Amino acid sequence: MYCTRKVNDDYTWVGADGRRLAMFEGVFDVPNGISFNSYLLRDEKTVLFDTSDAAVRRTFRENLLHALEGRSLDYVVVHHMEPDHTAELEELVLRFPEVQIYCSAMAKTMMTQFFGPGFQERIHVVKEGDTLCTGRHTLRFIAAPMVHWPEVLMTYDETDRLLLTADAFGCFGALNGRLFADEVDFDRDYLDEARRYYTNIVGKYGSQVQAVLKKAAELDIAMLLPLHGFVWRKELGYLLHKYDLWSRYEPEERGVLIAYASVYGNTENAANILACRLSERGVRVQMFDTSVTPTSYILSAAFRYSHLVFAATTYNAGVFITMEELLHDIAAHDLQNRRVVLLENGSWAPASGKGMQKILQPLKGWQQMEDTFTIRSALREDQTMQLERLAATLAADVQAAAPAEEKPEGQHRYVCKVCGYVYEGDSLPEDYKCPLCGAGAEYFKQES
């Protein structure tokens, strides 16, 4: 039986939740599932935006037929050729022999590669700025190359002011009946998975995401409709602000990620002590054991925090395997502008410090704060003082916020917890609305 949701009067969500995928894209675990979104526009013409993954084909087909209400399907817009969005194209063409496909030139090439030459005569190649009128609606195509494949298009519906964003602005996690981000406590329950999704799938292409954000800033957008995760119809500034930070590789928070690789617990012990001393100084710390944590979670935390600590045993004259994999993954995602501390352990010839430096040194804007801290098998008593000093240096660096600018007497700073906007004044008006994301006064936290 169909299970659709209305986006607005003319758009219907005809996607589906996938909850049984062991691995999304063959590498990312999705313990809370993932949605495969597809949207149908009913105007004088009917337009389907992307299809779905094979895993949810039955639900997708029922939803589409229900939403069409017996009408035929006139157009399919293919924003992105990845098979989790195009698996149903062949079926659609069989079921709707008249359907016309709109996509970028590169998507047309990929379509032949994936499905053979059969679609060619029904494909209309569109590019940046081209429009398609469907009756009351005018659709304008926007190129979004490498967000995260080269053929990607987005569509701006000029009539309803919707931006269909392909894989951008998506999130891991099934929708579980909700469609809109404002139907959940996004910041509490989904931000981590939105960050893990962005950093692992799109994170490498920061400059291309910046280019899309510049184009989006020119548009009057009422809603964002991504291919995974929630539709955004309120406080868009919150997510746009996160995308701006992540794509400029700016940390979201001043805090410390500690990732360690330890076989018998001695390197882990040093990492624990460092975490205790930092926490005693009020520094926010998040710790991961690389042997048991999938890299995608640690990569996401590396985008989140300003300071990164990597502690690893030497392993056959190199860096311990899982730490080496993590660092290569971080390097492959082009993460920049981080302050880093390295701890190494070796029982006869410690070498993991050098090995970690070799991977991290070429990264833009990375600075190793102190000499590598070396442990020989297990931490010695006198080294605990050294670790204490390292924690103090690190904590001071983390907390060295921007110099508090001179503020006239009685002036206070109020920070929007949703998008980070700062209001300064002697008091915050009760009916104040955040100019960036629209959040009310109750979302503001007095900072000083």
Ligand SMILES: Cc1cc2nc3c(=O)[nH]c(=O)nc-3n(C[C@H](O)[C@H](O)[C@H](O)COP(=O)(O)O)c2cc1C
């Ligand atoms: C399989 C294996 C290979 C190792 N290879 C080296 C090595 O090449 N050089 C070295 O100095 N220590 C080597 N070590 C010792 C570790 O670097 C480390 O000193 C020891 O495992 C204690 O740290 P841990 O309790 O955190 O594992 C090796 C350890 C293991 C288990």
